[in-house]
Amino acid sequence: MMSDDDGARTGVHDATATSDGAMPDDDALVCADDPAAFGPPEDSYQRLWTPHRMVYIGGQDKPSDATEQQCPFCRIPRGDDEQGLVVARGRRCYVVLNLYPYNSGHLMVLPYRHVSDYTDLDEAETAELAAMTQTAMRVSRAVHAPAGFNLGINQGEVAGAGIAAHLHQHVVPRWTGDANFLPIVARTKSLPELLADTRRKLADAWPASP
Numbered sequence: 495m496m497s498d499d500d501g502a503r504t505g506v507h508d509a510t511a512t513s514d515g516a517m518p519d520d521d522a523l524v525c526a527d528d529p530a531a532f533g534p535p536e537d538s539y540q541r542l543w544t545p546h547r548m549v550y551i552g553g554q555d556k557p558s559d560a561t562e563q564q565c566p567f568c569r570i571p572r573g574d575d576e577q578g579l580v581v582a583r584g585r586r587c588y589v590v591l592n593l594y595p596y597n598s599g600h601l602m603v604l605p606y607r608h609v610s611d612y613t614d615l616d617e618a619e620t621a622e623l624a625a626m627t628q629t630a631m632r633v634s635r636a637v638h639a640p641a642g643f644n645l646g647i648n649q650g651e652v653a654g655a656g657i658a659a660h661l662h663q664h665v666v667p668r669w670t671g672d673a674n675f676l677p678i679v680a681r682t683k684s685l686p687e688l689l690a691d692t693r694r695k696l697a698d699a700w701p702a703s704p
C-alpha cells in the first residue's frame with residue numbers, strides 16, 4: 495500500500511500539456527512513467543498521469559440540454575461496443591465503462607430508455623438493472639479483485655449526477671489505499687489501465703446471460 499509519504503516524494507508529473515496549451519488527442523496523453531525514476535526502489539507500481547480528465551469538472555462533454563437527442567447515454571448503444579466502451583448489453587439495460595472513472599473498472603449500469611428518476615423505471619427495467627449490477631460486481635471481482643465497491647445512483651445535478659437526464663447506477667471498485675493523498679491534494683487520479691483494455695477484459699469475462 496502506498497503511504498502519503500511515499501506518494502509525496504513522487505511529485506506530480508504533468509506530461510500532457512503541449513507547447514501551445516492545446517490538449518492533444520487521447521492517445522497522445524498517455525504517459526507511463528518509468529517506475530525506477532519515481533518513488534522508492536521497492537515500489538513496483540507504474541504511474542499513469544491523466545490530469546486532462548479534469549476538464550470534465552469544467553463541463554466538457556456535458557449535453558447542452560436534457561433531451562434524448564443530446565444524451566450520450568442514448569447515443570452510446572447505437573454505436574459499436576469498443577468505441578462506446580460498452581461492456582455488456584441486456585434486453586432493457588446495458589453496462590458501460592465511465593469515460594471519467596473514479597477508479598479503474600468504474601462501470602455504469604443504465605436503462606436504454608431515456609429516463610432520469612429511479613421511480614421512472616418499470617418493473618422489468620428495475621429487475622434487470624439490479625441483476626446487471628450484481629453481474630458487474632461478480633465480473634469486476636473476477637477481473638480486478640477489488641476489496642470492495644461503491645454502488646450508487648446520483649439523482650439530480652444537485653446530488654452530483656453528471657448527466658442527470660439519464661439515470662445511471664455507478665459500480666466503482668475499491669482497493670485498500672486507493673484514496674490516498676493524490677486525489678485530494680493534486681486533484682488527480684492515477685489509473686493503471688487504459689479504458690480499452692479494461693473494457694475488453696470485462697466484456698470477455700461477462701457471462702452470456704446477465
Ligand SMILES: [Zn+2]
Nearest residue numbers: 565568608660
Ligand atoms: Zn438518454
